[in-house]
Amino acid sequence: MRAVVIGAGIVGAACAEALTRDGIEVVVVDRLPVGSGTTSRGEGNILLSDKAPGAELALAQLSRRTWLEVGDLVGRESIELEEKGGVVVATTHQGLGSLIAFADRQRAAGVTAFEVEDPLVLEPHLSPSLPGAVHYPEDMQVQPVLAAARLLAVAQSRGAQFRSGVEVAGAVTDAHGAVIGIRTTTGEVIEADAVVNAAGTWGGVVGERLGAPVPVLPRRGFVLVTEPLPPMVRHKVYTADYVENVESSGEGLETSCVVEGTRGGTVLIGASRERVGFDPSLRVDVVATLARQAVAIFPFLADVNLLRVYRGFRPYCPDHLPVIGPDPRARGVLHACGHEGAGIGLATGTARLIADYLTGSRTTGPDAEFAALLPDRFVGARPASESVEAS
Ligand SMILES: Cc1cc2nc3c(=O)[nH]c(=O)nc-3n(C[C@H](O)[C@H](O)[C@H](O)COP(=O)(O)OP(=O)(O)OC[C@H]3O[C@@H](n4cnc5c(N)ncnc54)[C@H](O)[C@@H]3O)c2cc1C
Structure with a gap:
């Protein structure tokens, strides 16, 4: 299986690491260098303390565990991962x-x-x-840009490609409407069996371009x-x-x-x-x-x-929950965006869910506790009113 991940922020980089770990071929595309979106503007807190019980707290608990695994993989010092509380x-x-x-x-x-x-x-x-x-x-801290760069480097060491300076303009679909790749603003087509929308604050714009709008x-x-x-x-x-x-x-x-x-x-x-x-x-x-x-x-x-x-x-996102999982309107498109002020902390758990949705693993993906994060909740909803295309 081959996946295109749109966005080389902390979420896209974590997805690239998790997908390559599961043997999926990955191409990460970003119009900018790694970590230059909102990832470079976050403080790097990995928090359970501010989450009320529910899907987001469950994701934060999964993410905390997976951040510690990432720390073991790349070395805690190299990403300034601290269990400071x-x-x-x-x-x-x-x-x-x-x-x-x-x-x-x-x-x-x-x-x-x-x-x-x-x-x-x-x-x-x-x-x-x-x-x-x-x-x-249990609250922790990490240096977000270092973490994104290290996670992407791990994915690249497993064969992932990173294409910076590439902006996604839309999806390429087959006769049945399933996504079979993306088209860039220069007209290039990058083929894929799955496309992951990890475009952060621009996830709404990218979702629209892929035929799967989400109100980010x-x-x-x-x-x-x-x-x-x-x-x-x-x-x-x-x-x-x-x-x-x-x-x-x-x-x-x-x-x-x-x-x-x-x-x-x-x-x-x-x-x-x-x-x-x-x-x-x-x-x-x-x-x-x-x-x-x-x-x-x-x-x-x-x-x-x-x-x-x-x-x-x-x-x-208006309901304060990230959008994570396959989009029922565009087969092959998965969203991993809309994390508001918690995208650094929630990145590794998000990546685990995306990998599980793609591989069909039942360890975390299809569990009912994460169903509230699926994009299904926006199907039929009106498009976001402020979705301006700024960079
Ligand atoms: C002031 C502030 C403080 C914060 N503090 C924390 C904190 O302490 N802890 C925490 O967990 N979170 C915090 N956050 C939130 C966190 O920074 C974000 O949730 C997180 O960075 C989102 O990461 P991302 O990878 O989804 O998005 P981004 O880092 O924005 O990455 C998205 C990437 O997609 C690319 N892209 C967009 N459109 C396209 C396109 N069409 N084609 C190709 N590429 C495209 C962009 O160039 C960008 O690099 C804070 C945010 C702010 C603003």
Whole structure:
């Protein structure tokens, strides 16, 4: 079997690794170099802590296991994979009650979570006024671009081809409508038995071009990067309202503070969420809000300089679930896109599902718990209203 994977971000690269592991011949195509889409804009968190029980949490648990396997395969150091754990802090007593109730539900679904009365034991530089926290030791971190490059290199070492500078324009189908390849914008045809749409935020546009539209839209986010510091933040630390913002469908601006240290010493502060299409402009008020929120939980940050601010466009799906699996409208097309702010963390589990769907393995693919992620839920739905073709 031969598969074309569209997109060399973290999801496409993980798919290439998983498919070649199962003996499938792979051609990865991307209009840009590896990892230059939203993958280069993510913070690299691999989280269970922000997922409510359901299909996405099940995928996150599968992904956590497969990330550790990937770490063993390529060497954890080479992709900066760290089991650093997450600490979710409450800023009010009422918020602490909701946070503990959320953690109880997650524990029932197999997540390890510990209530922490004194968060300073875990994070000595936190504000002493915070009423409590929950510690999630299973949360991890990875360097997304390094990981995408390494996963693609592993696939290439097994014979996969990577064609950069190639933009997919449409599908080539047989007399029965089954996809037998893709056509590029230069008119070249690349034959395949299966085509995987791993085009991230552009998954909606690519889906339409393949005759299998899915409503993936951009959701902009800013991340602040500080000057390098000695180690001050040990875990990924965020406030309890982060989960609410992730799950919200509002178009307006939402900010909730996420703070974490990196190997290089810089501290990353994220992350805003707003639906403004592919508008690249910088909003100073958003940067100021994120900085203020970060200082409220880590007061030492008030005296730290910012080096830079970057932004990216998350691949947002209106029901906040990624689109993973075969499309019933276009035989041979599978989607692996729409992961919003969790595509780094969910990439390896997504790749496992795609490989299982393609090989017919029953280990994970056809399980009912992942049925909520299938593209079937959009069949008959109206096309996405903001699907602008920006790069
Ligand atoms: C500010 C911010 C912070 C984030 N933090 C995290 C985090 O901590 N943890 C986490 O898990 N996620 C995070 N995310 C989300 C994460 O970055 C994305 O979900 C993930 O990168 C999506 O990866 P992808 O491979 O699907 O898409 P991409 O990396 O965008 O790759 C898609 C590729 O498809 C290519 N492509 C598009 N159209 C075509 C075409 N027609 N032909 C050929 N190629 C095409 C593009 O060039 C691109 O390289 C964050 C996102 C943002 C914006």
